[in-house]
Amino acid sequence: MESPWIGENHKHEPLLIVISGPSGVGKDSVVQSLKQRNQFLHFVITATSRAPRPEEVDGVDYFFVSNEEFQQMIKDDELLEHAVVYGEFKGIPKAQVRDALASGQDVIMRLDVQGASTIRALAPEAVLVFLTTTSEEELVQRLKARKTESPEKLKLRIETARQEYTRIEEFDYVVYNREGQLQQAVDVILAIIQAEHHQVKQRKVEL
Amino acid sequence: MESPWIGENHKHEPLLIVISGPSGVGKDSVVQSLKQRNQFLHFVITATSRAPRPEEVDGVDYFFVSNEEFQQMIKDDELLEHAVVYGEFKGIPKAQVRDALASGQDVIMRLDVQGASTIRALAPEAVLVFLTTTSEEELVQRLKARKTESPEKLKLRIETARQEYTRIEEFDYVVYNREGQLQQAVDVILAIIQAEHHQVKQRKVEL
Numbered sequence: 001m002e003s004p005w006i007g008e009n010h011k012h013e014p015l016l017i018v019i020s021g022p023s024g025v026g027k028d029s030v031v032q033s034l035k036q037r038n039q040f041l042h043f044v045i046t047a048t049s050r051a052p053r054p055e056e057v058d059g060v061d062y063f064f065v066s067n068e069e070f071q072q073m074i075k076d077d078e079l080l081e082h083a084v085v086y087g088e089f090k091g092i093p094k095a096q097v098r099d100a101l102a103s104g105q106d107v108i109m110r111l112d113v114q115g116a117s118t119i120r121a122l123a124p125e126a127v128l129v130f131l132t133t134t135s136e137e138e139l140v141q142r143l144k145a146r147k148t149e150s151p152e153k154l155k156l157r158i159e160t161a162r163q164e165y166t167r168i169e170e171f172d173y174v175v176y177n178r179e180g181q182l183q184q185a186v187d188v189i190l191a192i193i194q195a196e197h198h199q200v201k202q203r204k205v206e207l
Numbered sequence: 208m209e210s211p212w213i214g215e216n217h218k219h220e221p222l223l224i225v226i227s228g229p230s231g232v233g234k235d236s237v238v239q240s241l242k243q244r245n246q247f248l249h250f251v252i253t254a255t256s257r258a259p260r261p262e263e264v265d266g267v268d269y270f271f272v273s274n275e276e277f278q279q280m281i282k283d284d285e286l287l288e289h290a291v292v293y294g295e296f297k298g299i300p301k302a303q304v305r306d307a308l309a310s311g312q313d314v315i316m317r318l319d320v321q322g323a324s325t326i327r328a329l330a331p332e333a334v335l336v337f338l339t340t341t342s343e344e345e346l347v348q349r350l351k352a353r354k355t356e357s358p359e360k361l362k363l364r365i366e367t368a369r370q371e372y373t374r375i376e377e378f379d380y381v382v383y384n385r386e387g388q389l390q391q392a393v394d395v396i397l398a399i400i401q402a403e404h405h406q407v408k409q410r411k412v413e414l
Contacts, residue, residue, distance in 0.1 A: 130407065173405045188405055195402035198380045198395055200337065 022161035229368035
C-alpha cells in the first residue's frame with residue numbers, strides 16, 4: 001500500500017484575497033499595514049485614470065493612466081476587473097495577478113464591493129473579506145473627519161455603504177476595523193490567510 | 208430603511224473544535240499548550256475506564272470511571288461519543304459540551320479519528336482538525352521514542368494511522384506538529400479559531 005501521508009503530497013495553493021468594504025472603512029490603511037507585516041504577499045497595483053494625489057507614486061500606489069489608455073486596456077481585455085468609482089476608472093491588470101499566483105505567492109487586492117463581486121464571479125475560489133466599521137455612526141464620523149467630503153458626497157457614500165451591506169452574504173469573512181485598533185484588524189486577516197492555507201480542501205484559483 | 212449594519216447584529220457563535228489525528232502525533236501536547244495560551248476555551252474532560260497514570264488527576268486529566276459506570280453512562284445516553292481505544296473505553300459527557308456552548312464558550316475536544324468522524328455525523332458544523340507529523344517516518348520515530356510500545360503495538364499503530372489518513376477528507380483543516388515546533392502548531396490552531404469566528408456564515412452547532 002502506498003503511503004497516503006498528506007505531508008508528502010500536500011500542495012500549497014496560493015490564495016487570491018480581496019479586501020473590500022464600503023468607502024471609509026479603512027481599506028487603504030489595512031492594506032498598507034499588511035504590506036509592512038508580511039513580506040511574502042503580492043499586493044496588486046491598481047490602474048486608475050484619476051490624477052495622483054501629491055504623495056502618490058506611479059507604479060507604487062497605482063498605475064496612473066489616461067482615460068484613453070484605460071479604454072485601450074479594456075478593449076485589449078488586459079483587465080481582470082474594472083469599474084467606474086465616483087467618476088474615475090479603476091482596474092486590475094490581469095497578467096500581474098496570474099504571474100504572482102503562478103510563482104506561488106498569495107495575492108492581495110483592495111476593491112470596492114462591486115469589484116469584489118466581479119472577482120467572485122471570475123474566481124469563485126477567491127477569499128473575499130468584507131472590512132467594516134462596527135456601526136454606521138462610526139463610518140459617518142470617519143468620513144466627516146476626512147473633511148474632504150461635501151454634504152452631498154457624504155450622503156452618497158452612506159447610501160452606497162447601506163446598499164453594499166446588503167451584499168455581505170457574497171463574502172467569506174467579515175473583519176471589523178475598529179477606531180484605533182488597526183493592528184487587530186490586520187491580525188485577523190493574517191489569521192484568515194494562515195487558516196485558509198491549512199484547509200484540507202484548498203481553494204485553487206484559476207483565472 | 209433599517210440599518211443592515213452587521214456589527215450591530217453579528218451573533219458570535221461558539222465553536223466546537225475537535226483536535227484529532229493518529230496516535231503519536233502529539234494531540235495531548237497541543238491541547239495542553241492551547242490550554243496555557245488561551246483561557247477562554249472550554250476543554251472537554253473525557254471519561255475513561257482505563258486506570259490513571261501516576262501523574263494524572265481525576266476530574267482534571269480525565270474522569271476515571273469503572274467499566275460498569277461507563278456502561279451505565281452509555282445506557283443513559285449521557286455520552287456524546289464513545290469508543291473502545293486499545294481495549295479501554297473513552298467517551299465525552301454530553302451535558303458538559305452543551306453547557307459550555309450555551310454559555311458562549313468555544314469547546315475543544317481531543318479525539319481519535321473514529322471519534323472525530325462520529326462528532327461530524329452528530330454536529331456537521333463542528334470544526335475538525337487533523338493533526339499530523341509531516342511524514343510516516345517521523346511518526347514511527349516518535350512512537351519508538353516513547354519506549355512503551357512493543358513491536359506489535361507499534362505495528363498496529365502504524366497500520367491504524369495509515370487507515371486514518373485515508374479519512375482526511377472528512378476533516379476541515381490539516382495541521383502539522385513538526386518536531387520541536389509545537390508552538391507553531393498551536394499558532395495555526397488559534398488562527399483557525401480566530402478565522403472561523405470571522406466567517407460571514409458562522410457555524411451554528413446544535414447537539
